[in-house]
């Protein structure tokens with residue numbers, strides 16, 4: 132028999148998590164106005180709200196925490212990180228920021244003006260927020276296959292070149308500051324982008340004189356999928372694949388809370404000196420001096436180690452295969468999930484799971500609430516609530532997919548936890564026809580409403 136994958140680490144420290152009763156959870160979720168973001172973490176048994184900043188650091192990362200250099204300027208931890216960023220991404224210039232959206236804020240301040248068009252592959256919510264905040268427009272050019280959860284396409288994060296070229300032909304290049312390519316594509320279900328697609332997008336961008344930037348939160352997981360699925364890459368190392376992918380672009384923003392394997396952090400890396408200088412001014416204004424940009428010295432040290440660890444094959448194999456383990460269990464139970472499975476999360480297809488709940492009553496949100504009530508498991512809605520209202524008409528935007536994302540933190544839960552989640556979902560699925568009504572919104576913010584929105588049960 133072929134040996135199965137196994138975690139390339141053993142556990143040195145544990146943290147207790149508490150079970151609760153269904154009665155307690157009913158009370159807690161009502162008090163939280165049916166918004167899972169409002170729950171106390173001690174009222175959650177398995178927390179799949181996000182894989183952002185929730186992973187476990189290694190002993191080597193913790194060792195870096197002890198020797199962090201907290202100097203305001205010229206910190207040695209900054210130099211360590213700068214060197215690793217250069218080695219891994221190949222980009223010339225680098226600016227630390229306190230997290231991903233801060234990197235977006237700084238870079239977009241330097242590049243986007245009112246009326247601009249920013250094409251990409253299902254922009255992440257903070258990315259879209261930072262574009263729309265500047266009165267610019269994000270145009271989704273993802274391939275159509277991404278929106279059918281049952282199609283088995285190996286690279287559902289890919290950009291449709293025809294859609295992208297249409298944008299290039301419709302608007303002058305002065306109105307398109309850059310294309311943003313998200314790897315892996317979070318909003319489409321943690322789906323990867325192939326090297327072939329990156330190369331083609333890059334060529335099209337060059338042809339029309341538009342720069343290409345990456346939103347690289349899960350660049351290492353993307354490289355793992357390339358190694359496993361794209362012809363010609365099976366024998367390349369993850370670090371080689373990562374370097375090649377970035378070589379087709381002009382720069383990147385990243386939330387280091389994902390593939391950086393740290394609890395907080397982010398950065399911008401890019402090749403254009405003029406934009407770097409412009410972004411530096413905004414970085415000092417919004418984040419901090421250029422050698423810390425909102426990060427502690429110790430966090431920069433831990434990130435330097437994390438970037439090297441997350442780009443190792445054995446780590447990525449156990450990471451991505453744990454997601455697939457959960458996905459396969461759910462498929463076995465008949466639960467409708469996005470396929471192929473994403474790199475950091477399993478996505479439940481609420482349109483197929485609870486079609487009996489009207490869309491106007493936020494069926495994906497209703498499913499996420501039910502999963503909490505039944506199992507103490509916290510996922511997150513990626514559907515109408517997240518899609519927000521149209522900035523002009525103020526009407527709800529109904530996206531093609533109504534999903535519940537179960538994001539698995541890195542190096543944190545075991546496969547016994549995955550079994551627990553799968554059984555909780557099976558039990559809900561077996562009684563799904565009883566679900567007839569959902570929720571209505573009683574309070575919401577004008578932008579990025581999902582974090583603070585309040586609901587009432589219908």
Ligand SMILES: *Cc1c(COP(=O)(O)O)cnc(C)c1O
Nearest residue numbers: 230231232255257317346348386
């Ligand atoms: C998390 C994330 C961001 C934003 O990063 P934060 O660190 O949460 O601010 C941007 N883009 C993608 C694809 C992400 O996953």
